Amino acid sequence: xxxxxxxxxxxxxxxxxxxxxxxxxxxxxxxxxxxxxxxxxxxxxxxxxxxxxxxxxxxxxxxxxxxxxxxxxxxxxxxxxxxxxxxxxxxxxxxxxxxxxxxxxxxxxxxxxxxxxxxxxxxxxxxxxxxxxxxxxxxxxxxxxxxxxxxxxxxxxxxxxxxxxxxxxxxxxxxxxxxxxxxxxxxxxxxxxxxxxxxxxxxxxxxxxxxxxxxxxxxxxxxxxxxxxxxxxxxxxxxxxxxxxxxxxxxxxxxxxxxxxxxxxxxxxxxxxxxxxxxxxxxxxxxxxxxxxxxxxxxxxxxxxxxxxxxxxxxxxxxxxxxxxxxxxxxxxxxxxxxxxxxxxxxxxxxxxxxxxxxxxxxxxxxxxxxxxxxxxxxxxxxxxxxxxxxxxxx
Numbered sequence: 001x002x003x004x005x006x007x008x009x010x011x012x013x014x015x016x017x018x019x020x021x022x023x024x025x026x027x028x029x030x031x032x033x034x035x036x037x038x039x040x041x042x043x044x045x046x047x048x049x050x051x052x053x054x055x056x057x058x059x060x061x062x063x064x065x066x067x068x069x070x071x072x073x074x075x076x077x078x079x080x081x082x083x084x085x086x087x088x089x090x091x092x093x094x095x096x097x098x099x100x101x102x103x104x105x106x107x108x109x110x111x112x113x114x115x116x117x118x119x120x121x122x123x124x125x126x127x128x129x130x131x132x133x134x135x136x137x138x139x140x141x142x143x144x145x146x147x148x149x150x151x152x153x154x155x156x157x158x159x160x161x162x163x164x165x166x167x168x169x170x171x172x173x174x175x176x177x178x179x180x181x182x183x184x185x186x187x188x189x190x191x192x193x194x195x196x197x198x199x200x201x202x203x204x205x206x207x208x209x210x211x212x213x214x215x216x217x218x219x220x221x222x223x224x225x226x227x228x229x230x231x232x233x234x235x236x237x238x239x240x241x242x243x244x245x246x247x248x249x250x251x252x253x254x255x256x257x258x259x260x261x262x263x264x265x266x267x268x269x270x271x272x273x274x275x276x277x278x279x280x281x282x283x284x285x286x287x288x289x290x291x292x293x294x295x296x297x298x299x300x301x302x303x304x305x306x307x308x309x310x311x312x313x314x315x316x317x318x319x320x321x322x323x324x325x326x327x328x329x330x331x332x333x334x335x336x337x338x339x340x341x342x343x344x345x346x347x348x349x350x351x352x353x354x355x356x357x358x359x360x361x362x363x364x365x366x367x368x369x370x371x372x373x374x375x376x377x378x379x380x381x382x383x384x385x386x387x388x389x390x391x392x393x394x395x
Contacts, residue, residue, distance in 0.1 A: 042196050046203030054208060055246045057099045064098075065091035089209075096208055110280060117277045240374060245367045252363075256286040259293065259326050266322065272315055273307050274300065288362050289350050293323060345369055 022029050037044070207214060222231045260283025267275035278300040285296035297319045305312035346366055353365030384390075 042199040046200035050204035050207040057095045060098050061095040241371050244370050248367045256283045259286045
C-alpha cells in the first residue's frame with residue numbers, strides 16, 4: 001500500500017511539473033503543437049473526410065448491398081470466410097465508389113448552375129444600381145424635399161461602372177509587382193492545398209475500406225494500455241460521439257436540402273427573380289445552425305431589391321413564412337432530438353464555436369456540446385441514484 005501511494009505521489013509531482021512548464025513556456029508549447037498539427041494535418045483532414053463519407057456510405061451499403069443473413073448458404077459462407085468476405089469487400093468498394101461519384105456529381109452540377117448564375121447576376125448588378133439611383137433620388141425628394149442636407153447628399157449620388165472598372169485597371173497596373181508576388185504565393189498555396197487534399201483523400205479511402213480492421217486494432221491497443229473498465233468507458237464515449245455527429249450531419253444536410261427546395265419552388269411560383277440561385281444559397285447557408293438561413297435571406301433580399309423593391313419585401317415575407325414552417329414542422333421531424341441538446345445550449349454552442357473557429361466552430365460545437373451534455377447528465381443521474389434520490393421526483 002505504501003509503495004502504491006509513493007508511486008501516485010511521484011506521478012502527481014511529475015504531472016504538476018509538466019503543467020508548470022507548459023504555463024511557463026506557453027509560447028514554445030504552442031509552437032510545438034502547431035508544428036505537430038501541421039505535420040499530421042493531412043491525416044486529421046483525411047479522418048474528417050472519412051467520417052463525413054462514412055454516413056452516406058453506410059446508408060448505401062445497408063440498403064443496396066444488404067443480404068439476408070438467415071440464408072443458410074450465406075451463413076455457411078460467412079463461417080468459412082472466403083466467398084462471403086469477398087462479397088462484403090466488393091459491396092464496400094461499390095458503396096464508396098457510388099458515394100464519391102455522387103459527391104463529385106453534386107459539386108459539378110452546382111458549379112455549372114451556380115457559377116454562370118453568379119456571373120450573370122454580378123454583370124447585371126452595375127446596371128441595376130445605375131437604374132436604381134434615380135428611383136432613390138425620386139423617393140428621397142418626395143419624402144425629404146424640405147431637408148436640404150439630405151437632398152444635397154442624394155442628388156450627388158452617382159454610380160459610374162466605367163470609373164469602377166478603370167479604377168481596378170489602374171490598381172492592377174500600379175501594383176503589378178505585388179500582384180505577381182501574390183500570384184506566385186497563391187500558386188504555391190494552391191499546389192500545397194491540392195497535395196494535402198490528395199494525401200487526405202487517399203488516407204480517408206484507406207480508412208473506409210479497412211474500417212473494421214482498424215477498429216479492431218485500435219481496441220486491442222486501448223485494452224493493452226488502459227484498464228478494462230476505463231477502456232470500456234472510452235469506447236462508450238466514442239460510440240456516443242459517433243452517433244451524435246452522424247445524426248446531426250445527416251439531419252442538418254437533409255433539412256438544408258428541403259429548405260433550399262422549398263425556396264426554389266416557392267420563388268418560382270411567385271415569379272421572384274434568382275429562384276434557383278437563392279434555393280442553392282439558402283441550402284448551403286442553412287447548414288450553419290440558427291444563423292445560416294438569415295445570411296442567405298440578407299443576400300437574396302439585396303439582390304432582389306436591386307431589381308424590384310416590392311419583390312424584395314415579398315421575398316422577406318416568404319422567408320419568414322418558410323422559416324416558421326421549417327422551425328416548427330420540418331426541423332423537429334427531420335433533425336428531431338438527434339443531438340439531444342436543449343435550444344439554449346444550442347445557441348450557446350453556436351456562439352462559442354463561431355467566436356473560436358468561425359463557421360467550422362458552429363458546425364462542430366453543437367454535437368460536441370451534445371456529447372458533453374449527455375455525459376454530464378449521466379453522471380448527475382448516477383450521483384442521484386447513489387444518494388438514493390429519484391430524479392423524476394425533483395421538481
